[in-house]
Amino acid sequence: MGEQYWKWAESRWTAPDVYWTKTATVTAGVDVGSVSAQAVILVDGKLYAYSNMRTGSDSAESARKAMDWALKGSGMGLEDIQHIVGTGYGRVNVPFARRAITEIACHARGAHAMYGPSVRTILDVGGQDCKAIRCDAQGKVTTFLMNDKCAAGTGRGMEVFADLLAVPITQMGQMSLEVAEEPPPVSSTCVVFAKSEASALLRAGWPKNRVIAAYCSAMVHRIATLLNRIGVEPDLAITGGIAKNIGIVKRLENKIGLKALATEYDPQIAGAVGAALFAKTLLEKSRGGL
Amino acid sequence: MIANYGYKDGSGEYFITLDTDRCDGCGQCVEACPLGVLEIITDDYYNVVAAVTEEHRNKIKYSCGPCKPTSRVRNLPCISACKPGAISHSW
Amino acid sequence: MTNAGIDIGAKAIKVVILKNGQMLSRHAVLAGFDTRESAEQALDEALREAGLSWDNLEHIAATGAGRRQASFTHHYLTEVAADARGAHFLLPSARTIIDIGAEEGRAIKCDAEGRVIDFVINDKCAAGSGAFMESMARALEVGLEEFGNLSLRSQNTIPINAQCVIFAESEVVSLIHARAPKEDIARAVTDAIARRVASIARRVGLERDIAVVGGLARNAGFVESLKEALEVELLVLEAPEFVGALGAALPASD
Numbered sequence: 001m002g003e004q005y006w007k008w009a010e011s012r013w014t015a016p017d018v019y020w021t022k023t024a025t026v027t028a029g030v031d032v033g034s035v036s037a038q039a040v041i042l043v044d045g046k047l048y049a050y051s052n053m054r055t056g057s058d059s060a061e062s063a064r065k066a067m068d069w070a071l072k073g074s075g076m077g078l079e080d081i082q083h084i085v086g087t088g089y090g091r092v093n094v095p096f097a098r099r100a101i102t103e104i105a106c107h108a109r110g111a112h113a114m115y116g117p118s119v120r121t122i123l124d125v126g127g128q129d130c131k132a133i134r135c136d137a138q139g140k141v142t143t144f145l146m147n148d149k150c151a152a153g154t155g156r157g158m159e160v161f162a163d164l165l166a167v168p169i170t171q172m173g174q175m176s177l178e179v180a181e182e183p184p185p186v187s188s189t190c191v192v193f194a195k196s197e198a199s200a201l202l203r204a205g206w207p208k209n210r211v212i213a214a215y216c217s218a219m220v221h222r223i224a225t226l227l228n229r230i231g232v233e234p235d236l237a238i239t240g241g242i243a244k245n246i247g248i249v250k251r252l253e254n255k256i257g258l259k260a261l262a263t264e265y266d267p268q269i270a271g272a273v274g275a276a277l278f279a280k281t282l283l284e285k286s287r288g289g290l
Numbered sequence: 291m292i293a294n295y296g297y298k299d300g301s302g303e304y305f306i307t308l309d310t311d312r313c314d315g316c317g318q319c320v321e322a323c324p325l326g327v328l329e330i331i332t333d334d335y336y337n338v339v340a341a342v343t344e345e346h347r348n349k350i351k352y353s354c355g356p357c358k359p360t361s362r363v364r365n366l367p368c369i370s371a372c373k374p375g376a377i378s379h380s381w
Numbered sequence: 382m383t384n385a386g387i388d389i390g391a392k393a394i395k396v397v398i399l400k401n402g403q404m405l406s407r408h409a410v411l412a413g414f415d416t417r418e419s420a421e422q423a424l425d426e427a428l429r430e431a432g433l434s435w436d437n438l439e440h441i442a443a444t445g446a447g448r449r450q451a452s453f454t455h456h457y458l459t460e461v462a463a464d465a466r467g468a469h470f471l472l473p474s475a476r477t478i479i480d481i482g483a484e485e486g487r488a489i490k491c492d493a494e495g496r497v498i499d500f501v502i503n504d505k506c507a508a509g510s511g512a513f514m515e516s517m518a519r520a521l522e523v524g525l526e527e528f529g530n531l532s533l534r535s536q537n538t539i540p541i542n543a544q545c546v547i548f549a550e551s552e553v554v555s556l557i558h559a560r561a562p563k564e565d566i567a568r569a570v571t572d573a574i575a576r577r578v579a580s581i582a583r584r585v586g587l588e589r590d591i592a593v594v595g596g597l598a599r600n601a602g603f604v605e606s607l608k609e610a611l612e613v614e615l616l617v618l619e620a621p622e623f624v625g626a627l628g629a630a631l632p633a634s635d
Contacts, residue, residue, distance in 0.1 A: 057555065101334050104334070105334035134292075141291055143293075143294070144291070144292070145294035145305065146294075147296075147297045147298055148348065149296075149297035149347070149349070150299035150506070150545050151545050151546075151548060152300065156547055156548070160547060188300055190300035190506055192512050192546050193300065193484065193512070225303070226298060229294070229380075230294070299505075299545070300504070300505030301504055301506040348544040352577055352580040356580075356583060359584050359585075359586065360499050360500075
């Protein structure tokens with residue numbers, strides 16, 4: 001693989017208008033997934049800094065790197081954080097976390113904070129998984145479903161296609177919308193078979209846009225059936241890398257007849273935000289505050 | 291909370307659903323399952339309830355195969371063992 | 382009566398020419414881009430080998446996932462029906478038939494007359510089929526036969542946690558980087574496919590004799606893993622990948 005079509009921009013961010021002092025409540029959440037890792041720092045429950053980067057082969061090291069990067073330029077050190085919760089696939093491997101909480105609970109809580117208290121349904125599509133979550137008015141999970149067995153309907157499926165078509169993954173969504181009319185979806189959502197089918201379509205002369213559209217269509221069909229299994233109650237929030245793929249988001253909104261909420265923050269940090277909020281609750285409990 | 295453990299792949303949808311509001315953590319289903327698919331856990335909200343083990347979540351189609359022969363009537367042992375009726379299978 | 386049976390599979394097209402119960406010839410080609418054309422080519426070649434022409438054929442029947450592509454045929458059969466007929470013809474004592482192809486696996490239960498009593502199909506997920514082995518063979522940079530032989534040489538079990546071919550690919554790449562022996566990796570893969578096949582076979586119930594057919598039955602490494610997973614005697618039929626085509630070639634009234 002010469003080019004790296006899967007590459008997306010890693011990022012970090014510090015709030016321009018949040019200040020921390022030694023008396024503030026400072027908590028953090030680290031979400032170590034199989035593909036990406038995020039670290040979020042909250043000061044008195046407000047988003048202070050975050051980082052979003054590719055996970056390496058070692059979860060503990062990825063957690064450390066994500067945290068270091070989030071802290072960079074914040075004037076803060078690890079020792080200034082009063083409680084840290086780890087989540088995601090690698091949650092038990094976050095060496096500086098006091099608790100590990102599942103990504104289901106963390107995504108519900110995080111999305112609730114990032115997209116607003118009207119959120120009742122969350123779709124998270126990460127690098128190697130797909131989660132459909134229903135939550136109540138407090139951001140507590142009432143129903144969930146997680147699929148991390150099958151690559152179809154996960155970011156990995158999209159990566160495979162980006163590689164097949166030699167298109168950077170960040171352009172896949174936009175390209176999929178540049179078709180005169182929506183083509184029929186590829187017939188199989190199994191990424192292995194969809195890939196063979198796509199190769200045949202390319203040989204038959206289909207332009208890349210059309211092939212991407214056909215795959216997006218198939219992927220949305222897969223995601224929608226999972227969502228429908230738990231039922232979709234408005235408002236809907238879409239988190240994870242897939243939220244940045246406009247080809248998937250638009251088709252999904254059309255398919256389920258609902259527009260997803262927007263957030264001013266990176267949709268990939270929802271799990272880490274939730275973890276940081278859990279850290280805050282646990283800290284306050286231990287201080288006898290609740 | 292309705293917890294759906296399992297997956298959907300090209301060959302179908304396979305989910306074991308546990309209603310943690312109905313589940314009282316008695317563990318009868320864990321004992322009844324001949325293949326160790328279920329276990330009792332403490333979830334994120336501190337409820338002691340049944341769940342599908344991490345090991346089996348991504349292969350339950352095959353794990354539960356022995357209890358689902360093709361043309362014979364089945365009484366799934368986990369469902370039969372659950373008095374509050376907290377367990378269901380999607381296939 | 383001279384008949385032709387065509388099995389249009391996901392990867393390969395198999396043709397069998399049968400005259401009064403005797404196999405005159407058989408030929409296989411890769412399905413390629415234009416399946417109809419490939420099917421005609423395969424039939425042409427099989428006829429040439431038998432020293433016959435299209436006019437000599439009284440009946441052509443097609444089976445396999447792509448059977449509708451062979452619009453020149455007289456009759457279509459499902460893969461399950463074709464497998465049962467073909468296997469029963471070769472082994473009248475067969476009661477359970479396991480067919481593993483490039484993209485699909487099936488387990489069939491039949492009676493003493495070769496009639497289908499029950500069946501299970503495992504399709505549309507690459508993990509339970511030859512596609513898994515193909516993908517991993519590519520990762521190890523060996524051919525399918527060599528992959529099977531590597532598996533036979535393995536002395537250790539390595540777990541592959543991923544349940545999907547795409548995820549398994551990443552896992553295998555890590556194993557290769559970690560210098561895990563190729564034999565053990567190959568064995569982990571044949572075992573994984575065999576476990577899935579065994580699981581669906583048990584759902585129809587294992588009744589002897591158990592016949593194994595289909596392209597993957599040619600792979601010694603896979604068959605060994607399947608034997609271990611099922612813990613019963615297995616009989617790999619001769620020219621296993623042609624059994625479906627043979628079943629299609631047999632006259633309807635047996």
